[in-house]
Amino acid sequence: MSDILLTVRDVTVRFGGVTAVSGVSFDVRRGEFFAIIGPNGAGKTTLFNCLSGLVKYSGEIDFDGAPITGRRTEQIARRGIARTFQNLGLFASMTVLENVLVGRAAKIDSGFPSGLLWFGRARRADIDARQHAYEVLDVMGLAELAHTPIASLSYGTRKRIELAKAAVSSPQLLLLDEPVAGLNHRETEELVGSVLALKEAMGLTIALIEHDTFLVMDVADRILALNFGEPIGLGTPSEIQSDPRVVEAYLGSSEGARAAAAPAAGDGRGPDASAELRTGGTA
Ligand SMILES: Nc1ncnc2c1ncn2[C@@H]1O[C@H](COP(=O)(O)OP(=O)(O)OP(=O)(O)O)[C@@H](O)[C@H]1O
Numbered sequence: 001m002s003d004i005l006l007t008v009r010d011v012t013v014r015f016g017g018v019t020a021v022s023g024v025s026f027d028v029r030r031g032e033f034f035a036i037i038g039p040n041g042a043g044k045t046t047l048f049n050c051l052s053g054l055v056k057y058s059g060e061i062d063f064d065g066a067p068i069t070g071r072r073t074e075q076i077a078r079r080g081i082a083r084t085f086q087n088l089g090l091f092a093s094m095t096v097l098e099n100v101l102v103g104r105a106a107k108i109d110s111g112f113p114s115g116l117l118w119f120g121r122a123r124r125a126d127i128d129a130r131q132h133a134y135e136v137l138d139v140m141g142l143a144e145l146a147h148t149p150i151a152s153l154s155y156g157t158r159k160r161i162e163l164a165k166a167a168v169s170s171p172q173l174l175l176l177d178e179p180v181a182g183l184n185h186r187e188t189e190e191l192v193g194s195v196l197a198l199k200e201a202m203g204l205t206i207a208l209i210e211h212d213t214f215l216v217m218d219v220a221d222r223i224l225a226l227n228f229g230e231p232i233g234l235g236t237p238s239e240i241q242s243d244p245r246v247v248e249a250y251l252g253s254s255e256g257a258r259a260a261a262a263p264a265a266g267d268g269r270g271p272d273a274s275a276e277l278r279t280g281g282t283a
Pocket residue numbers: 015018019020038039040041042043044045046047
């Protein structure tokens with residue numbers, strides 16, 4: 001089995017006159033925590049939409065040794081790519097467990113004929129799904145909320161339920177689209193803790209889009225930086241942090257790039273732009 005789970009080769013997306021993603025190539029290794037950063041409009045969400053089969057693109061994407069280019073969203077989900085979105089997709093009147101089980105349904109082939117002919121098997125699948133949903137909630141420390149209606153939970157907890165819903169399909173690759181947007185410090189820590197616990201327990205590979213660069217530098221194994229749809233840097237957090245092109249994109253000036261390349265902060269030669277990137281400068 002190859003060490004590489006996902007390969008993106010020369011992917012380009014155009015919307016009319018706008019090139020949202022331009023010639024992007026990268027690999028994601030099995031078990032890796034991979035992050036995509038970039039200023040507003042850099043093409044991050046569009047790139048995720050390519051991975052989920054939601055937009056048409058030129059180029060090639062392979063997942064787990066086979067092409068997924070041209071595949072429909074449901075086919076890609078069944079192959080093992082799950083995703084959270086920026087907006088919550090939960091049913092407020094349903095319980096936590098019921099919502100999480102909606103995520104499991106994406107994985108199960110419970111078409112009418114098989115449900116009819118294999119009642120015993122379908123019932124078994126339902127029991128297994130519930131058990132697995134409890135296990136996922138338990139890993140996240142949320143099992144006691146299983147029968148609580150979503151409507152009575154805080155926004156931060158709902159975000160974690162959204163995560164459980166994506167994880168319950170036992171994906172190989174979990175795509176997280178700005179999962180901590182709108183969360184306070186404590187809620188952010190809880191959500192990141194849940195992501196890392198799930199990654200460990202389920203052997204997940206994670207790809208994350210995130211504006212909070214401090215968080216990205218803290219959790220990612222490798223980072224891809226985009227600007228105006230183009231890849232401008234790919235490497236470890238420390239490589240990205242000291243990459244003049246990345247710093248320039250964030251600060252919008254070559255002055256920033258020079259400052260980032262400086263050997264140390266506070267040497268009297270200007271602002272420490274790499275510190276800005278480290279501590280969560282606006283993405
Ligand atoms: N459906 C669409 N139709 C036309 N243009 C689009 C569409 N979706 C995205 N774009 C444009 O493509 C570019 C990239 O957008 P995208 O949302 O991928 O960026 P992003 O990095 O995710 O931004 P943000 O951080 O603000 O979410 C932008 O110029 C955006 O306006």
